[in-house]
Amino acid sequence: MFEPATLAELQDAVRGAPRVLCVGAGTKPRLSAVEGVRISTRQLCGIVEYDPAEFTFTALAGTPLAEIVAVLAEQGQHLPFDPVLVEAGSTLGGAVASGLSGPGRFRFGGVRDFLLGVQCVDGLGRLLRLGGKVVKNAAGFDVPKFVVGSLGRFAAIGAVTFKVFPRPAATRTLSLPARPGLLERLAAGRWNIDAIDIPPGGQRVLVRLVGPEEALEPLAADLLRALSAGDDAAEVAPEFWNDLREFRWALPTGVLVKSAITPGQVGDFTAGHVSCGGNVAYTSVATAAEIPAHLVGLTLTGNAPLWVGGRPRYAVEAAVKQAFDPDHRFPSLDD
Amino acid sequence: MQPAALNRFASVLPASRVLVRPAELAAYESDGLSAYATRPLAVVVPETCAEVVEVVRACRDLQLPFVARGSGTSLSGGSMPVADGIVIALNRLNRIECIDPVERIAVVQPGVVNAQVTAAAAAHGLYYAPDPSSQSVCTIGGNVAFNSGGAHCLKTGMTSNHVLGIRAVLATGEVVEWGGRSRERTGPDWCGLFTGSEGLFGVALEIVLQLLPVPEMFHTVLAGYSSLEAAGDAVSAVIAAGLLPGALEIMDRLALEAATAAVHADYPPGSEAVLIVELEGPREVVEVERRKLEEILRASGPLEMRPARDMGERAAIWKGRKSAFSAVGRLSADFLVQDGVVPRRRLGEALRQIGTMASAAGLRVANVFHAGDGNLHPLILFDGRQPDGLARAEALAGDILRMCVQMGGSITGEHGVGMEKRDYLPDMFSADEIDCMQRIRAAFDPLGIANPGKMFPGGEAPALSHHGLHPLEKAGTIERM
Numbered sequence: 001m002f003e004p005a006t007l008a009e010l011q012d013a014v015r016g017a018p019r020v021l022c023v024g025a026g027t028k029p030r031l032s033a034v035e036g037v038r039i040s041t042r043q044l045c046g047i048v049e050y051d052p053a054e055f056t057f058t059a060l061a062g063t064p065l066a067e068i069v070a071v072l073a074e075q076g077q078h079l080p081f082d083p084v085l086v087e088a089g090s091t092l093g094g095a096v097a098s099g100l101s102g103p104g105r106f107r108f109g110g111v112r113d114f115l116l117g118v119q120c121v122d123g124l125g126r127l128l129r130l131g132g133k134v135v136k137n138a139a140g141f142d143v144p145k146f147v148v149g150s151l152g153r154f155a156a157i158g159a160v161t162f163k164v165f166p167r168p169a170a171t172r173t174l175s176l177p178a179r180p181g182l183l184e185r186l187a188a189g190r191w192n193i194d195a196i197d198i199p200p201g202g203q204r205v206l207v208r209l210v211g212p213e214e215a216l217e218p219l220a221a222d223l224l225r226a227l228s229a230g231d232d233a234a235e236v237a238p239e240f241w242n243d244l245r246e247f248r249w250a251l252p253t254g255v256l257v258k259s260a261i262t263p264g265q266v267g268d269f270t271a272g273h274v275s276c277g278g279n280v281a282y283t284s285v286a287t288a289a290e291i292p293a294h295l296v297g298l299t300l301t302g303n304a305p306l307w308v309g310g311r312p313r314y315a316v317e318a319a320v321k322q323a324f325d326p327d328h329r330f331p332s333l334d335d
Numbered sequence: 336m337q338p339a340a341l342n343r344f345a346s347v348l349p350a351s352r353v354l355v356r357p358a359e360l361a362a363y364e365s366d367g368l369s370a371y372a373t374r375p376l377a378v379v380v381p382e383t384c385a386e387v388v389e390v391v392r393a394c395r396d397l398q399l400p401f402v403a404r405g406s407g408t409s410l411s412g413g414s415m416p417v418a419d420g421i422v423i424a425l426n427r428l429n430r431i432e433c434i435d436p437v438e439r440i441a442v443v444q445p446g447v448v449n450a451q452v453t454a455a456a457a458a459h460g461l462y463y464a465p466d467p468s469s470q471s472v473c474t475i476g477g478n479v480a481f482n483s484g485g486a487h488c489l490k491t492g493m494t495s496n497h498v499l500g501i502r503a504v505l506a507t508g509e510v511v512e513w514g515g516r517s518r519e520r521t522g523p524d525w526c527g528l529f530t531g532s533e534g535l536f537g538v539a540l541e542i543v544l545q546l547l548p549v550p551e552m553f554h555t556v557l558a559g560y561s562s563l564e565a566a567g568d569a570v571s572a573v574i575a576a577g578l579l580p581g582a583l584e585i586m587d588r589l590a591l592e593a594a595t596a597a598v599h600a601d602y603p604p605g606s607e608a609v610l611i612v613e614l615e616g617p618r619e620v621v622e623v624e625r626r627k628l629e630e631i632l633r634a635s636g637p638l639e640m641r642p643a644r645d646m647g648e649r650a651a652i653w654k655g656r657k658s659a660f661s662a663v664g665r666l667s668a669d670f671l672v673q674d675g676v677v678p679r680r681r682l683g684e685a686l687r688q689i690g691t692m693a694s695a696a697g698l699r700v701a702n703v704f705h706a707g708d709g710n711l712h713p714l715i716l717f718d719g720r721q722p723d724g725l726a727r728a729e730a731l732a733g734d735i736l737r738m739c740v741q742m743g744g745s746i747t748g749e750h751g752v753g754m755e756k757r758d759y760l761p762d763m764f765s766a767d768e769i770d771c772m773q774r775i776r777a778a779f780d781p782l783g784i785a786n787p788g789k790m791f792p793g794g795e796a797p798a799l800s801h802h803g804l805h806p807l808e809k810a811g812t813i814e815r816m
Contacts, residue, residue: 133707219620
């Protein structure tokens with residue numbers, strides 16, 4: 001195993017073996033369950049640059065998300081996509097490579113929407129700085145977006161630059177009884193909702209309102225009135241979100257699969273956690289044999305195929321893989 | 336036209352939709368960067384996605400360069416024809432296939448005009464967020480190709496942040512479908528890579544866009560300042576206070592003069608700069624934030640603050656802002672608009688340097704910019720009748736771009752590299768990085784037939800011609816932002 005501490009050492013590591021893959025804290029173990037020499041990003045750690053006034057920071061890939069969240073919070077800022085598995089030790093590079101976003105993805109978008117730039121090592125061992133370091137940039141191909149969700153199969157992520165937002169002054173979480181049509185009424189409503197999730201079981205809908213403290217009381221009251229939520233609605237502690245972000249509900253040794261869904265498909269997924277207003281679903285089953293037949297998605301943990309239900313395949317994918325990694329130093333998306 | 340190519344296209348499209356006569360081609364010679372013009376071999380006008388696929392495959396078989404084109408409003412020369420190639424005019428693929436109020440998405444063909452998406456979504460209380468100034472004519476296909484921006488990018492992002500799915504025909508002839516109707520995806524973000532690829536990968540055939548609920552309330556304030564620095568400091572103060580306005584825009588004195596002359600905009604007397612701040616959201620939130628904003632702006636020492644009291648006053652503020660570019664056309668028939676980005680805290684320094692460089696070059700520069708995201712739009716005024724007029728303006732533009740890169744910014748925030756800034760790409764990226772991008776380009780387009788000569792340095796030199804306003808700007812149809 002390699003443990004580079006600098007970007008130059010990361011280059012050496014990529015060149016150091018015929019088959020390599022970067023791993024962070026291993027919180028989504030299925031994504032790196034492939035043959036090859038591990039490049040641990042444990043030492044490739046730290047915030048390189050953070051300028052709160054610019055709404056941007058740059059950090060090395062192995063930086064724990066917990067550190068990022070804490071440093072941003074000190075300045076009254078946050079990553080609005082609500083990173084997941086923060087307490088589990090997940091790294092910034094892992095969040096990018098896996099493309100996982102939390103409930104906050106609903107309002108302003110996911111990892112892909114806040115990643116501005118990336119420094120990565122391609123399969124030729126070249127250190128490349130792609131994208132930009134300012135909040136707006138349209139120069140060159142948007143490789144940073146492509147790296148999101150690419151599972152380290154095209155290049156080794158060394159450092160990333162993110163856009164951040166001011167943290168809302170206050171938040172309020174309501175738990176409403178689930179009923180048909182509720183998701184779309186919430187999503188299309190005037191309340192500027194920050195997150196809408198359905199915790200496992202499908203009985204309740206969690207709604208997060210954000211804004212200045214004095215605005216939230218009347219906003220929440222109006223929402224409950226407009227939706228005739230009645231006595232069964234309750235305000236709940238923000239820890240509920242944390243349990244969802246950490247997948248505490250999932251079977252600890254089971255198979256966890258992420259699926260991109262549409263609000264119309266929510267009914268098929270309420271056994272697990274439905275996030276992002278009905279656009280993301282997580283399914284947890286004990287073994288691969290129990291994976292429902294309809295499921296299409298990406299396995300994060302457990303012994304199951306990486307791509308449940310297959311994935312689209314186009315000739316251009318192999319060509320792009322060849323462009324980044326002609327010697328196949330990194331595993332393929334199918335390994 | 337080469338007979339072989341002509342025959343091939345005749346088998347795909349009726350003769351009436353293969354334009355080859357010079358009079359028919361003239362309208363396609365230039366785009367929004369009207370300093371450049373090139374006559375294509377032919378313009379083809381497909382009416383269905385299947386026809387676009389056939390045209391692209393014909394180009395592949397003939398190794399014929401093609402440029403996909405919507406309304407031709409690119410400010411970077413991105414939709415300029417290639418001299419020996421064809422133009423694929425996509426304006427007739429203008430169907431909004433679906434607006435789904437439950438999933439809050441629109442499915443559109445590439446020739447759909449940006450503003451039409453919002454118009455179609457309005458009945459459901461939804462809108463399409465990216466709002467380039469040319470939104471009344473520019474098309475979604477072009478917006479996707481160039482990852483267009485607008486005045487609300489800091490908060491809502493660029494085109495790329497709103498594209499959920501793309502069906503496209505690549506330059507290899509392969510038809511691909513990435514993403515879809517979900518706001519999330521698994522695997523590499525192919526849609527993200529395709530968006531902003533400047534037409535170098537292929538042609539989008541169908542695009543899924545996310546729609547957002549129309550904010551319930553807007554609060555727009557115009558404040559005049561006695562210096563650009565003071566306006567810039569006010570922006571910093573707004574940001575430092577933790578507010579996230581939907582828009583933060585600054586216009587300098589020359590831009591104000593132009594807007595006043597063109598659309599009778601009215602600004603606080605003596606203003607050297609005007610700041611426009613717009614809050615948006617539910618009324619309960621905006622009511623609290625507007626008080627905070629007022630405090631911050633009052634403390635920033637404005638000459639005068641003018642909050643819009645109703646939607647009419649808000650529209651008037653935006654009319655002055657969005658007309659600024661075409662208004663500058665009244666001050667000078669010829670101008671270049673730049674699109675560099677600098678870190679926000681260096682805005683004041685950047686503007687001072689631009690002023691110094693402009694004086695040294697003996698040129699006037701009007702500044703209109705998205706202050707919230709550091710995206711400058713210096714308008715370099717010049718006289719195209721002077722033999723070295725354009726050359727001097729372009730030299731100054733180059734100096735400004737290099738300054739942006741040196742400050743840690745970018746050569747383009749939202750207009751793209753296109754034809755105009757391709758020689759500056761090496762100022763921003765190393766040889767390895769450009770090589771990586773060229774390898775990616777070759778993966779999508781091994782023959783190099785999709786919009787060749789754009790983005791990368793060293794392409795064939797285009798023919799220069801007349802200057803001045805884009806024909807659509809002269810007609811008052813579009814404005815530049």
